[in-house]
Amino acid sequence: MSILDWGVLIFTLTGIVSYGIYKSRGNQDIKEFLLGNQSLPWYHVCLSVMATQASAITFLSAPGLAYSSGMSFVQFYFGLPLAMIVLCITFVPIFHRLKVYTAYEFLEQRFNLKTRVLTAFLFLIQRGLSTGITIYAPSIILSTILNIDTTYTTIFIGGLVIFYTVYGGTKAVSYTQLLQMSIIFSGLFIAGAMVVYLLPDDVGFVKAISMAGKMGRTNAIDFSFDWDNQYTVWSGIIGGFFLQLSYFGTDQSQVGRYLTGSSVSESRLGLLMNGLVKIPMQFLILLIGVLVFTFYQYEKPPLFFNSYELNKLEKSGYSSELNQIKLEYNQAFSDKQKQVSELSKALNNEDTQAIDQSRSELRVADEKTKALRGKLTGLMQKNDPDAEINDNNYIFLSFVTQYLPKGLIGLLIAIIFLASMGSTASALNSLASTTVIDVYKRLINKEASDKNYLLASRLSTIGWGAVCIVMALYASKMGNLIEAVNKLGSYIYGTILGVFLVAFYLKRVGGRAVFYSAVCTEIIVCICGYYEVVAYLWLNVIGCLTVVILALLFELIIKKAAEDESTAV
């Protein structure tokens, strides 16, 4: 990175951290620290929930996913607008009316303390682990730029976020997220325009997408009923609906965001606007990955996008094998150029037969390159069994640092940092509020002063930050980050959502039945997930429905037992 890039990066980061501290100045009480005094308008709520969901992972993994396997991931968000509607009809009015700090408080009012503690506990595990992954993602950036191990960069980034969050509080988080999202939208637009600008003169925007499409990268829709396929319209609408409903309805990191709305209407409108904007936004991010894919059909991509792992192999005893693979890779790329140029000509002439022929040849050439990369990753694992052999998260980053002009590199990297800081800050804030409100205040110290709870919130934020950093250090072994986060959520969200749905819609079911059904369901979901019975998105559906069915069943059994007992007496 140039001095200008470093300047832009440091200026933006210090600016945003200073802004967070400025916004949190003055005396705060627990309500302001955790709920921002419930005073924010709908556009704050909308951008805040978007910024919380769109972490750095969104900007690192999604373009990489589109580059390597196409745009099918967009279907994952099809359930989101439907989930927003259910939330606005059911969850939002109830949470506002009961004036709760956390979603789990409601469960004690409806069921019992055990159910509240169980769901809060599940949330803390899930969010604690996934925030670790969220912290790890931007640390990849520094790792690649400085060419040092991700361990050190993870600790640095995690420390920065903890510092910002402890002083920030929820109101400052929302204010900074407003600013962050504006910068992110502008940055994405500039990045997309730059990729098109960097393409050869005869390749425009439409032709670039056509070329990627001929190589299977524009597969945004899949109507097939394949249970093992992670991303189809059906898994997106049904599985995605349950996942998004659980995430927005029962995950405190999101509940805490829309509870800052000044009224039910402001919270509702913020969520519905999120439902309108999220899918097109995700589509555009994936489209950038597709454009980068076309760009690398003309420019030779690195053999492996994670330069740190490649350097490690170069310094090892396998360097001669690596050099051989490099030679073969260079040859394969230069051979491929012929097919690329033929496809380009065929597209210009709209010659269907020639398009089909060059497409088939290009796919064969592509397979050859993939085989060489497979050979390389095999070598990496031989050299170091813990080597990170998935480089999806480095693809977009590698493009940004190698091809974008000075200044813009710093800005785009700053954007990734900002996105990560926003979502991590929300997560740490929600972990702190659940720990303090549902555990400390409810179980440990019921009658403490407001000052004591505020201090506990800050200490809890620091504690969770430390846990998340430790988790982040293991994140590199989890393959594609965005999928890892969603998989983790699918193990737990379905169960929590089931508990909430029983609470809202099955008035006859009591606390004991729902508690036991939640415990049994979690065991069933873990078994299904471990043995990969279905694609992970379906675990949300299984979890949710199992809780509802078991709760009804257990309630019947409990009632029957009670009746038998009273008859016997």
Place this chain on the structure above:
Amino acid sequence: MKNRNPDLPPFVKSWNQFYLLLIGWLILLIVAFYCFTWYFG
């Protein structure tokens, strides 16, 4: 935005209409993505 009735959504007369608008938007997006996949693939 300041003239908006604080209990109602903008552009439409009720929350139910806004929900329908969102469902319509989702269907439109799926159709648009289908056309995109078909045309470029």
